[in-house]
Amino acid sequence: DTGVSQNPRHKITKRGQNVTFRCDPISEHNRLYWYRQTLGQGPEFLTYFQNEAQLEKSRLLSDRFSAERPKGSFSTLEIQRTEQGDSAMYLCASSLGRAGVYSSYNEQFFGPGTRLTVL
Amino acid sequence: DAKTTQPTSMDCAEGRAANLPCNHSTISGNEYVYWYRQIHSQGPQYIIHGLKNNETNEMASLIITEDRKSSTLILPHATLRDTAVYYCIVRGSFNDYKLSFGAGTTVTVRA
Numbered sequence: 001d002t003g004v005s006q007n008p009r010h011k012i013t014k015r016g017q018n019v020t021f022r023c024d025p026i027s028e029h030n031r032l033y034w035y036r037q038t039l040g041q042g043p044e045f046l047t048y049f050q051n052e053a054q055l056e057k058s059r060l061l062s063d064r065f066s067a068e069r070p071k072g073s074f075s076t077l078e079i080q081r082t083e084q085g086d087s088a089m090y091l092c093a094s095s096l097g098r099a100g101v102y103s104s105y106n107e108q109f110f111g112p113g114t115r116l117t118v119l
Numbered sequence: 120d121a122k123t124t125q126p127t128s129m130d131c132a133e134g135r136a137a138n139l140p141c142n143h144s145t146i147s148g149n150e151y152v153y154w155y156r157q158i159h160s161q162g163p164q165y166i167i168h169g170l171k172n173n174e175t176n177e178m179a180s181l182i183i184t185e186d187r188k189s190s191t192l193i194l195p196h197a198t199l200r201d202t203a204v205y206y207c208i209v210r211g212s213f214n215d216y217k218l219s220f221g222a223g224t225t226v227t228v229r230a
Contacts, residue, residue: 004162031216042206042220043163056216091162097216108218110162 002026004111006092012117013082020078021114025094032075033108034067035091036060043091049075050097082118089113123207128225131201137194139224141207144188150211152183154192155218156203163206163220166192197228 005024013019025032030051035043046065047057051072061067064082069075079086093108124142131137143152154166167174167181169190174181180193194201206223 033217035218035220040222042204042223043218045217045219048216050216093162107165108163110164112160113162 004092004094004109006090006111006114008114009112010115010117012119014119015082015084017082018078018080019082019116020076021090021092021116023075023077023092023094023111025074025092026109027073029094029096029109030072031095031097032069033093033095034075034077035093037089037091037113038087043089046077079116082116084118087116087118089115123209123221125205125207125221125224127222128227131194131197131226131228133199133228133230134196137197137201137226137228139192139194139205139207139226140189141192142189143207143209146187146209147211150209152181152187152190153208153210153218154179154181155206155208155220156201157206157223158200158203163218166205168210197226199228199230202226202228 007022011019032049034046036046037043045058046061047067049069052069064080067077091110091113093110095108151168151170153168155163157163167176167179169181169183183190204223204225206220208218
């Protein structure tokens, strides 16, 4: 399977614990995105990477959240001191793109998501 | 990015065409219209996009009005597997790295 993969698919944790999710993008894609989706809502943008550089962070990404893409390949999203309000589906997507070049389309391929439940 | 307005839900009969409307009255000249869909328990899936001309691919057709203030996604022969939430997104050229999803239209295809 050459699509975007995410692990784990489900995570149940207790409030106050730290959790880490992993995303493996499509291999030739240089852009990687994280979104969060709560029940009944569309996904909300969290952050994005161009290769290993994190170029944008949404204000939704509090200081308890950190994302990395150390070698420009896979990415991790860590949530520290989880709160019940962090319960959501965390989606990863990847795409091709070149910095500074407008692309008329930039199709993002999404993974299946990691569903986080904070008790 | 311009905001979009979509109906909350719609039903469609299997085998018939499904016409999904989207209003984007504040769209600017360099903004594209994108459609994604999300089948239950899956990540969103790209369907089609367009600037001002009508577009067609193997999944759907996109009809954009001449003033570009609204568009319609057409699924020509809806199947049960097309049951999903459909998102209409307007996307600009200078922040084309992110997608701003609304609540979308929940489409239910009935046998």
